[in-house]
Amino acid sequence: MIDKNYQPSEVEGRIYAAWEAAGAFRAGRPERLAADPYCIVIPPPNVTGSLHMGHALNNTLQDILCRFERMRGKDVLWQPGTDHAGIATQMVVERQLMERQEPNRRALGREKFLEKVWAWKAESGGAIIKQLKRLGASCDWTRERFTMDEGLSRAVLRVFVELYGAGLIYKDKRLVNWDPKLLTAISDLEVQQVEVKGHLWHFKYPIEGMENAYITVATTRPETMLGDTAVAVHPDDERYRHLINRSVILPLVGRHIPIIADEYSDPTKGTGAVKITPAHDFNDFEVGRRHLLPQVNVLDIEGRLNLENNEAFLAGAKVGEELNETLTLHGIDRFVARKQIVDRMEAAGLLAKIEPHSAQASGAVSTHVTWPSAQYQIGIWWPHQIWREMFQSGASTSESSAKRCCDSGW
DSSP states (O other): OOOSSOOHHHHHHHHHHHHHHTTTTOSSOGGGTTSOEEEEEOOOOBTTSOOOHHHHHHHHHHHHHHHHHHHTTOEEEEEOEEBOOHHHHHHHHHHHHHHTTOOOHHHHOHHHHHHHHHHHHHHHHHHHHHHHHHHTOOOOGGGOEETTOHHHHHHHHHHHHHHHHTTSEEEEEEEEEEETTTTEEEOGGGEEEEEEEEEEEEEEEEBTTSTTOEEEEEESOGGGGGGOOEEEEOTTOTTTGGGTTOEEEOTTTOOEEEEEEOTTSOTTSTTSEEEEOTTSOHHHHHHHHHHTOOOOOOBOTTSBBOOTTOHHHHTTOOOSHHHHHHHTTTTOBHHHHHHHHHHHHHHTTOEEEEEEEEEEEEEETTTOOBOTTOOEEEEEEEEOHHHHHHHHHHHOSSHHHHHHHSOTTO
16 A cells, blocks of 8 residues: 655665666666767765755756666766865864864874875765765766776876877966965965955165165065066156166165066056066066066965075075075065065165055965965966867857857966
């Protein structure tokens, strides 16, 4: 006799187990070897949490498509898997260690900490798979993968090697948003702009060959001045036109850097002269590329000054007591170094003024750590122009389709 009320818990688990036992979801079954293939790769959910309503809707739609194509006789593969979500996973595990009053990741060491991460992955990832099965997802569970599986890692390496061998990608340095707490690059989607109340320091840079002559630049990040490689002025700014192609002497370092003409400098803002630090500012990086300026990275991955044995920093620096005193800043946190640099500039009579100033600082959504001076250089793989052209032309012959295929942001 049929019950008056439907009890899914009494039915669905039993039916799903029967489907799995019969291999109903497996791709490549003998009777379908000659059938047309149909494949969907599940967008891998992060192992840091549980599935939500968005996952339920998304996976239900995929399941409908896969079941429909199976009924049409196709050889269907719905490829399941989970994503490592490295930053979020690290935060979860670190929080667990803190709550359990266990040694932190630095005290544990890399290998022991990775063991903790893999243990968490097994726990959380297992819960997600159970949720998908409870939804009735008809995935081929014999092929379940994790984005950090050894096999997938080898596949990624192989693809990169093949693309490089074919001349389709190259490696170059670009600026990224860098989190000095988690020691990792952060995507633009994981960055939030936070308004920070600080100061605007106006520094005077001596002009080479002109007695008692200075050009004043303003900065919210005094510590980055050690990586300056130019001062930019607007080509139409009458105040500085006679100084273009001359050089200034970078205080505290003694490096001679050029005064360049670039429209990036806004004559209506500040002094109209801008210090250019290509290794620590996205806009400065582009100016540096236009003028072929050297890139002097003066920060390490933890946001501390990196000066000793730094060939780029020492190139062109004037050997002497001033440079020796600057080298004592090596290894010091950037905010501590900032105060010392300002004090030295003031003592040298090169601090014109200090103004209160509110600025937008980049911060990590996950850690809430702001790094107003830790944009960082890193090696990144980029597609060659020929590959971009192939991709665009292959997508469609129409310009509008190419634009839809390749977003202008890329």
